[in-house]
Amino acid sequence: YFPIYEKIFRERGIPEEIKYLSVLESSLNANAVSRAGATGTWQFLYEVGKIYGLAINDSIDERKDPVLAANAAASYLLDSYNQYGDWLLAIASYNCGKNRVKWAIEDSGGQKDYWAIRKYLPAETQNYIPAYIATVYIMNNYQKHDIFPEAGYLTEAETIPVKSVVSFEEISRQTGINLNQLSYLNPSYKRLIIxxxxTSPKNIVIPVLPTYTYNSLCKMLGLPGRFVPEPKVPEKAAAPATTYFIVYYVQEGDTIASIA
Structure with missing residues (x-):
């Protein structure tokens, strides 16, 4: 997920290291659900997710969509940063809410510094920023401590906008993609139906397919496929020049020049 987060954060002017907040929130588990009901890699509560434009209903939960949830998280963090002018306070608000941070600032006499208002925050948030700092450190220095990541599930993927109702099963039949793989790449769809x-297309993430298979899927979905250039016809090579030989018998008085 990090390349997704990095691109979004760069485009929106957010420090890239804040991507590690999702490690602290969910261990990058798109299906993570907290006791309070916070869901997805960025752990949005239902009400907050709706405020930030995430669709949550019987068929879809966009809190589990890595791109949409990261964009919503970026919007939340920017709102908080614009309110407080400090990234650590913005991150603290991600844990306890903007009002709690506002009240802590007021209780501290108006100081807008996390360490100055820390004692006025909820106990969990008092430990949240140290945990975030530790997470950033470990993610950048794990080798120094003999910590090595497990090999995860990696696949080169691409995103297709779907402008109709289609099931994962239909896509699987058309492309040969395993249903479990489709579900893994698209955790936000509850009923495996897009x-x-x-006017409101929904995205599906699929493994990169051969052009023929990809275009077959696009045809089924009523979408343009990949451009396939016409094969080049090789030019005919010019016929080699014909060389003629003659036999000449040297006669008295001949020179090389006269023979030539």
Whole structure:
């Protein structure tokens, strides 16, 4: 997920190291659900997710969509940063809410510094920033402590906008992609059905497919496929020049020049 987060954060002017907040929140588990009901890699509560434009209903939970949830998290963090002018306070608000941070600032006499207002924050948030700092450190220095990541599930993927209602099963039949793999790459779809429309397309993530298979899927979905250039016809090579030989018998008085 980090390349996704890095691109979004760069485009929106957020320090890239804040991507590690999702490690602290969910261990990068898109299906993570807290006791309070916070869901997805960025652990949005239902109400906050709706405020930041995430669809949450019987068929889809966009809190589990890595791209949409990261964009929503970026919006939340930017709102907090614009309110407090400090990234650590913005991160603290991600844990306890903007109002709690506002009240802590007021209780501290108006100081906008996390360490100055720390004692006025909830106990969990008092430990949240140290935990975040530790997470950033470990993610950048794990080799120094003989910590090595496990080999995860990696695949080169691409995103297709779907403007109709189609099931994962139909996509699987058309492409040969395993249903479990489709589900893994698209955790936000509860019923394994994509309910896109012309005005509100929904994205599906698929492994990179051969052009023929990809274009077959696009045809089924009513989408343009990949451009396939016409094969080049090799030019005919010019016929080699014909060389003629003659036999000449040297006669008295001949020179090389006269023979030539």
């Amino acid at each position: 309910n896109g429309t012309e």
